[in-house]
Amino acid sequence: MSRLYTVPVVVVLGLLTSASAHADVVLPRILGHNMVLQRNKPLPIWGTAEPGEAVSVQFAGQQQRATADAAGKWQVALQPLTASAKPAELVITGRNTIRLHDILVGEVWLASGQSNMEYTMRKNSKVTIPATEDAGPLTELERAHNPAIRIFLVNRKELVKPEPQHRGWSIAQDSALRSFSAPAYFFAKELYDHLKVPIGVISSAIPGSRIEPWISEEAFAQDPYYAGQKVDGEPGKFYEPMIRPLAPFAVRGFLWYQGETNCFLAETTTYTHKMQALIANWRTAWKDEQLPFYYVQLAPFKYSESEGKKLTRETLPKFREAQTAVLQVPHTGVIVTTDLVTKLDDIHPPYKWKIGRRLAWLALADTYKKRDAPVSPIYQSMAVKGNEAVLSFQTFGSRLVSQDGQPLTHFQVAGADGVFHAAQARIKGKRVLVSAPGVAQPMAVRFGWDEVAKPNLFSKAGLPVRPFRTDALTTSTTTAPTEVGK
Numbered sequence: 001m002s003r004l005y006t007v008p009v010v011v012v013l014g015l016l017t018s019a020s021a022h023a024d025v026v027l028p029r030i031l032g033h034n035m036v037l038q039r040n041k042p043l044p045i046w047g048t049a050e051p052g053e054a055v056s057v058q059f060a061g062q063q064q065r066a067t068a069d070a071a072g073k074w075q076v077a078l079q080p081l082t083a084s085a086k087p088a089e090l091v092i093t094g095r096n097t098i099r100l101h102d103i104l105v106g107e108v109w110l111a112s113g114q115s116n117m118e119y120t121m122r123k124n125s126k127v128t129i130p131a132t133e134d135a136g137p138l139t140e141l142e143r144a145h146n147p148a149i150r151i152f153l154v155n156r157k158e159l160v161k162p163e164p165q166h167r168g169w170s171i172a173q174d175s176a177l178r179s180f181s182a183p184a185y186f187f188a189k190e191l192y193d194h195l196k197v198p199i200g201v202i203s204s205a206i207p208g209s210r211i212e213p214w215i216s217e218e219a220f221a222q223d224p225y226y227a228g229q230k231v232d233g234e235p236g237k238f239y240e241p242m243i244r245p246l247a248p249f250a251v252r253g254f255l256w257y258q259g260e261t262n263c264f265l266a267e268t269t270t271y272t273h274k275m276q277a278l279i280a281n282w283r284t285a286w287k288d289e290q291l292p293f294y295y296v297q298l299a300p301f302k303y304s305e306s307e308g309k310k311l312t313r314e315t316l317p318k319f320r321e322a323q324t325a326v327l328q329v330p331h332t333g334v335i336v337t338t339d340l341v342t343k344l345d346d347i348h349p350p351y352k353w354k355i356g357r358r359l360a361w362l363a364l365a366d367t368y369k370k371r372d373a374p375v376s377p378i379y380q381s382m383a384v385k386g387n388e389a390v391l392s393f394q395t396f397g398s399r400l401v402s403q404d405g406q407p408l409t410h411f412q413v414a415g416a417d418g419v420f421h422a423a424q425a426r427i428k429g430k431r432v433l434v435s436a437p438g439v440a441q442p443m444a445v446r447f448g449w450d451e452v453a454k455p456n457l458f459s460k461a462g463l464p465v466r467p468f469r470t471d472a473l474t475t476s477t478t479t480a481p482t483e484v485g486k
Contacts, residue, residue: 023050036200106198113258115207154204186356213237219281253292374461444471
């Protein structure tokens with residue numbers, strides 16, 4: 001695969017192939033029948049042709065022209081369009097003519113990561129749809145026939161290969177949906193239910209992948225934090241064939257579900273830096289520093305019981321803390337998944353439809369400014385009153401509850417000696433009061449600070465509070481990062 005990228009056309013444009021012997025106009029694979037174009041943004045359309053060849057692009061009453069340069073590369077930009085669910089034809093004309101049919105305009109997102117993002121619908125669709133009045137229980141695969149939701153599955157061995165029929169995008173149904181990312185599909189479905197415009201989602205994920213291969217070598221080289229350092233993990237291995245060829249296809253933002261492999265390596269702050277590098281890398285590739293980047297906090301799992309790994313029960317909480325630190329980057333957000341596991345020895349939590357919905361709620365709240373979209377409560381500050389630690393939370397219009405109606409779980413408190421004890425906790429408005437026998441004056445509180453913790457402190461809207469520790473902050477009144485980075 002590395003030999004492919006000695007060809008400048010493939011590196012820069014991600015084209016299927018260089019110009020043929022007949023100098024036909026050639027398009028990148030991401031441009032094809034059934035695609036969704038991003039509304040309200042300039043729309044790059046690009047490809048190759050004979051050097052000096054005139055190329056025109058027609059769509060929605062617009063016509064844009066370009067001339068292929070000395071390397072055979074050309075690009076135009078269609079003016080921003082409003083959403084449209086009416087299928088239209090996009091025509092590219094040079095020495096040959098390409099007609100792309102059934103094109104919609106709406107919202108487009110790119111989803112990436114490792115196996116939990118790649119996790120396919122055929123594994124995850126049988127327990128999501130309740131019985132209806134006129135039928136029994138339906139799987140999502142049986143009921144998914146919405147022509148306004150389109151999907152594009154990236155295959156690292158095919159994205160840069162010729163596709164003369166311009167296939168790749170599909171309506172989210174049948175065999176195409178069976179092989180598609182469940183979190184990405186349910187994200188798209190939830191967005192459509194709220195926005196009522198066409199939704200296109202691109203899935204580009206590799207099971208077991210570390211974060212480093214999703215970042216270009218150039219990005220590491222240009223990052224001051226990594227200056228002079230050798231980065232392990234094969235930088236660029238997946239970025240080059242699976243991300244770079246997608247740019248500059250217009251998208252609204254990115255979804256990211258990855259980290260398990262890096263957590264097994266006991267990473268903490270180094271993962272924060274790598275995520276920051278990835279976000280900057282992708283935004284640079286799309287030439288938009290404000291593209292939203294929403295990601296998934298890792299779910300409970302027994303990392304400490306992994307063979308040959310020197311991990312503790314605090315490895316996962318510290319890794320989550322590193323994930324949370326990424327919120328200092330503008331236009332980022334994270335969802336919490338502490339409740340979405342059934343087996344603590346299964347690295348693949350089954351509730352992918354809830355993952356997709358929560359990512360959609362985050363996008364609805366932050367990107368689309370929907371005030372009724374639920375957001376997880378977050379810890380803000382701590383004060384001490386007598387023998388109780390008083391924790392304040394931002395609840396985003398909801399209120400704090402015990403999910404199961406039982407006493408609150410997974411709180412710990414420490415005094416001046418720094419020794420943490422299991423604590424009792426109770427809700428009082430937007431605050432939680434925490435205490436423990438033998439701790440006369442609390443100095444620090446930890447919540448959900450264990451790899452298998454499934455705390456029951458939730459919002460009334462049904463979202464769990466993100467795990468935290470107050471002793472990681474500089475003072476007891478320091479404000480924690482918000483759920484959505486600003």
